Amino acid sequence: MLSYILRRVVATLPVMAIVALFVFSLLYIAPGDPAVVIAGDQASPEDVERIRQSLGLDRPFLIQFGSWVWRILHGDLGTSIFTNLPVSTMIGQRLGPTLSLMVITLLLTIVVAVPLGVVAAWKAGSLIDRAIMGFAVFGFSLPVFVVGYVLAYVFALELEWLPVQGYTPLTDGFWPWLQNLILPAIALGCVYIALVARITRAAMLEVLQQDYIRTAKAKGMGQSGILFIHALKNAAVPIVTVIGLGIALLIGGAVVTESVFAIPGLGRLTIDAILRRDYPVIQGIVLLFSFVYVLVNLMIDVIYTLVDPRIRY
Amino acid sequence: MSEVLLSIDGLHVTFSTRRGMVEAVRGVTLSVEKGEMLGLVGESGSGKSVTGFATTRLLDPAGRVTGGKILFRGQDVTKLRGDDLRHLQGAAMSMIFQNPRAALNPIRGIGLQIADAILTHKKISKDAARAEALDLLRAVQIRDPEARMNAYPHELSGGMCQRVMIAIAISCNPALLIADEPTTGLDVTTQKVVMDLLADIAAARGMATILITHDLGLAARYCRRIAVMERGRIVEEASPKTLFSMPQHAYTRRLVAASPTATSRIEDLVTEEEREGVVAVAGRPRTEVAHGTPPLLEVRKLAKRFDKGSAAVADFSMTMTGGESVGLVGESGSGKSTTSRMICRLIDPSEGDIVFDGQSIGHIASRDFHHSPLRKDIQMVFQDPNESLNPRYTAFDCIAHPLMRLGGMRPGDALRKRVDECAERVGLPLDLLPRFPHQLSGGQKARVGIARAIACRPRLLVLDEPTAALDVSVQAVVLQLLDRLRRENDIALLFVSHDLNVVRMLCDRTIVLRNGGIVEQGESRALFDNPKTDYTRKLVEAIPHIDTGPVLAAAL
Numbered sequence: 001m002l003s004y005i006l007r008r009v010v011a012t013l014p015v016m017a018i019v020a021l022f023v024f025s026l027l028y029i030a031p032g033d034p035a036v037v038i039a040g041d042q043a044s045p046e047d048v049e050r051i052r053q054s055l056g057l058d059r060p061f062l063i064q065f066g067s068w069v070w071r072i073l074h075g076d077l078g079t080s081i082f083t084n085l086p087v088s089t090m091i092g093q094r095l096g097p098t099l100s101l102m103v104i105t106l107l108l109t110i111v112v113a114v115p116l117g118v119v120a121a122w123k124a125g126s127l128i129d130r131a132i133m134g135f136a137v138f139g140f141s142l143p144v145f146v147v148g149y150v151l152a153y154v155f156a157l158e159l160e161w162l163p164v165q166g167y168t169p170l171t172d173g174f175w176p177w178l179q180n181l182i183l184p185a186i187a188l189g190c191v192y193i194a195l196v197a198r199i200t201r202a203a204m205l206e207v208l209q210q211d212y213i214r215t216a217k218a219k220g221m222g223q224s225g226i227l228f229i230h231a232l233k234n235a236a237v238p239i240v241t242v243i244g245l246g247i248a249l250l251i252g253g254a255v256v257t258e259s260v261f262a263i264p265g266l267g268r269l270t271i272d273a274i275l276r277r278d279y280p281v282i283q284g285i286v287l288l289f290s291f292v293y294v295l296v297n298l299m300i301d302v303i304y305t306l307v308d309p310r311i312r313y
Numbered sequence: 314m315s316e317v318l319l320s321i322d323g324l325h326v327t328f329s330t331r332r333g334m335v336e337a338v339r340g341v342t343l344s345v346e347k348g349e350m351l352g353l354v355g356e357s358g359s360g361k362s363v364t365g366f367a368t369t370r371l372l373d374p375a376g377r378v379t380g381g382k383i384l385f386r387g388q389d390v391t392k393l394r395g396d397d398l399r400h401l402q403g404a405a406m407s408m409i410f411q412n413p414r415a416a417l418n419p420i421r422g423i424g425l426q427i428a429d430a431i432l433t434h435k436k437i438s439k440d441a442a443r444a445e446a447l448d449l450l451r452a453v454q455i456r457d458p459e460a461r462m463n464a465y466p467h468e469l470s471g472g473m474c475q476r477v478m479i480a481i482a483i484s485c486n487p488a489l490l491i492a493d494e495p496t497t498g499l500d501v502t503t504q505k506v507v508m509d510l511l512a513d514i515a516a517a518r519g520m521a522t523i524l525i526t527h528d529l530g531l532a533a534r535y536c537r538r539i540a541v542m543e544r545g546r547i548v549e550e551a552s553p554k555t556l557f558s559m560p561q562h563a564y565t566r567r568l569v570a571a572s573p574t575a576t577s578r579i580e581d582l583v584t585e586e587e588r589e590g591v592v593a594v595a596g597r598p599r600t601e602v603a604h605g606t607p608p609l610l611e612v613r614k615l616a617k618r619f620d621k622g623s624a625a626v627a628d629f630s631m632t633m634t635g636g637e638s639v640g641l642v643g644e645s646g647s648g649k650s651t652t653s654r655m656i657c658r659l660i661d662p663s664e665g666d667i668v669f670d671g672q673s674i675g676h677i678a679s680r681d682f683h684h685s686p687l688r689k690d691i692q693m694v695f696q697d698p699n700e701s702l703n704p705r706y707t708a709f710d711c712i713a714h715p716l717m718r719l720g721g722m723r724p725g726d727a728l729r730k731r732v733d734e735c736a737e738r739v740g741l742p743l744d745l746l747p748r749f750p751h752q753l754s755g756g757q758k759a760r761v762g763i764a765r766a767i768a769c770r771p772r773l774l775v776l777d778e779p780t781a782a783l784d785v786s787v788q789a790v791v792l793q794l795l796d797r798l799r800r801e802n803d804i805a806l807l808f809v810s811h812d813l814n815v816v817r818m819l820c821d822r823t824i825v826l827r828n829g830g831i832v833e834q835g836e837s838r839a840l841f842d843n844p845k846t847d848y849t850r851k852l853v854e855a856i857p858h859i860d861t862g863p864v865l866a867a868a869l
Contacts, residue, residue: 210415211412211415212416212417212419215418218371218403218408219402219403219407219433219481220399220400220401220434221403221430222399225433233420233421307420308420309420309465309467310420310467
């Protein structure tokens with residue numbers, strides 16, 4: 001098992017290398033001379049030259065890439081052109097809110113979507129099933145910012161149950177922290193819940209037709225035993241896959257959600273960095289997100305082997 | 314003297330399908346006495362399984378009991394709800410199914426699965442249930458039960474899985490056990506072991522059993538009374554002896570005729586009226602092979618090793634002449650399918666050579682063999698006609714495809730004509746050609762598979778259990794077709810099967826395989842009548858014959 005995980009970790013290295021190459025190339029894929037782009041409209045030719053030299057843009061591409069990778073491996077993501085702060089420090093400051101938001105959304109999704117999907121499959125074709133699937137289509141169709149503003153309007157402005165926006169770190173207490181995250185998590189989770197509920201339903205329907213479910217019935221097992229002991233675990237592989245792949249949705253959604261709810265997280269940092277053409281920051285964030293995604297996929301693969309003994313490792 | 318345990322009275326079961334309501338069971342009446350083993354025999358679609366599922370209340374949601382009563386110990390099962398039903402299922406009556414591996418949860422240890430059944434009905438601790446599960450594994454004679462408690466179904470053989478199913482079914486000492494095709498898909502030897510075990514357990518525990526099967530021989534061997542079902546009705550009910558010596562109903566007669574026995578010949582299998590579906594083509598006498606003609610196929614010291622472990626096939630040599638039929642028999646795992654696939658050039662041998670018509674083809678990589686002009690000459694008919702046809706190809710497409718790929722024909726009148734010819738050759742009505750596989754019956758699909766295989770006029774046809782998934786009456790027709798193709802078109806047949814009765818009828822020579830090696834070979838009838846090795850003898854003895862009396866006299 002341990003050697004399997006190690007092998008998988010090693011296997012992610014080439015993926016990360018390609019991602020790194022792509023992230024680094026961003027600067028060059030963008031049209032125009034990077035130094036001119038970074039310097040902005042009002043820069044004099046001397047300014048451009050200074051930026052070119054300070055960023056090492058005058059050296060050959062591969063050498064630049066090599067030294068960039070070398071620095072990253074030593075934990076140095078570079079320095080922001082705009083704030084002159086190390087990129088790692090900037091990301092570190094913004095990591096907490098985004099991570100909190102994503103974890104809460106993930107938990108919310110699993111707690112809500114999986115049971116909804118199970119019930120829908122169990123009562124397939126019934127009114128409950130249709131209601132759940134109708135809700136799923138609805139959740140899927142609404143853009144995050146619409147849900148966000150509606151939630152903020154109803155629950156924060158009108159009912160005043162929850163704060164309108166902002167973020168409180170966990171160190172200031174659990175409830176204040178959670179309070180600020182409930183609405184953003186619901187807004188961000190809508191699409192995700194809809195997706196996972198649908199996949200859970202489909203996977204469960206498939207499993208419920210298998211012979212071993214009939215065997216479980218023949219044993220006289222109760223409905224909940226059949227659904228949760230025999231069916232759900234067998235349906236877990238596609239569900240886990242979608243939950244994992246959905247992390248990508250969360251990353252994209254977090255950018256919008258953080259803007260709507262004024263959460264000082266990575267999403268906001270991303271937008272700001274793009275607007276300021278702060279390439280070192282953009283590169284750092286994209287690299288981080290890719291790394292998280294690769295890590296999540298690795299976790300999915302490990303979970304597969306825990307769920308299904310037939311998967312060899 | 315004996316007490317009626319179950320009595321089914323005028324049972325009707327209807328399924329709602331896309332094409333409207335279909336009545337699967339139409340007025341079945343039968344009774345089972347305490348401790349008795351009743352055989353319920355019929356072909357697919359006869360309603361025998363549906364009757365079983367209605368009794369154990371495991372019908373598919375689309376199916377509904379629309380009439381009649383099922384009285385179990387005087388209580389109408391069809392009216393039970395909720396907890397009353399659950400107390401019945403698994404406790405008072407239980408069921409075992411066809412395809413045991415699929416019937417077990419693939420990701421749950423077998424010990425836990427047995428304990429699940431115990432814990433559902435008994436208020437005991439988990440440890441006690443585990444101990445009982447272990448005892449049950451011993452009772453069903455699983456070797457090394459302690460270690461197997463934590464095994465998963467995919468780590469066990471099919472026969473082992475069925476033993477685990479039996480352990481689950483008997484865990485709460487039910488009064489009635491319904492076994493739905495419990496040994497279909499298992500080897501003859503495994504079948505015998507599993508059925509003997511089931512019969513012993515039923516006798517020892519005084520359990521009544523309904524054995525649902527399509528295999529008349531099997532029912533005859535283990536049951537004192539057999540009920541024959543056709544199209545949702547019971548057409549005849551009698552002791553095996555009466556049933557086979559004096560079948561009353563026309564359908565029973567047909568079924569008895571179609572069931573191959575140790576002495577039957579291919580011509581005997583089908584009654585006159587059934588032969589009409591097959592278009593007669595003027596027969597031509599078989600040309601005698603002149604002495605010294607080079608063999609059509611020569612296999613020399615063929616071996617196959619997969620990634621790990623020992624050789625799947627080792628040192629396999631054989632020869633075949635044109636128009637000859639050779640049977641390849643053995644238990645699962647004996648390497649017969651691997652051998653046939655190597656000869657068909659679907660997989661590559663590790664060692665040895667295959668010479669076809671004087672040309673060595675063993676060294677052409679299997680993935681390039683479709684370029685070879687000999688691809689046309691060696692064709693294969695696959696095991697399950699339901700699975701081996703592309704669901705999006707019509708019967709016509711399926712037969713036309715090899716003609717276009719290998720025969721170089723273009724869509725047009727000539728192709729159409731050739732496809733029609735092939736269909737006629739195999740007795741497939743031409744109006745079925747535009748249909749998709751799901752619109753065809755099992756027998757029709759088997760014919761499409763054979764028509765596809767003979768479309769390019771092959772000289773060698775490799776058949777991997779071509780009739781294993783078919784009803785006996787359909788099997789009879791398919792076997793006759795194959796025999797006719799061999800005689801009239803001089804196609805050599807390499808017939809891979811575990812059904813020795815079929816091989817005996819169809820094949821001139823038989824090769825017995827075990828663990829990848831040849832155990833015995835020779836002229837079919839002589840080989841089966843006087844087996845030289847214990848292994849072959851065991852295989853032959855394991856075939857349930859219709860003429861044997863019931864072994865289960867002790868139960869009553």
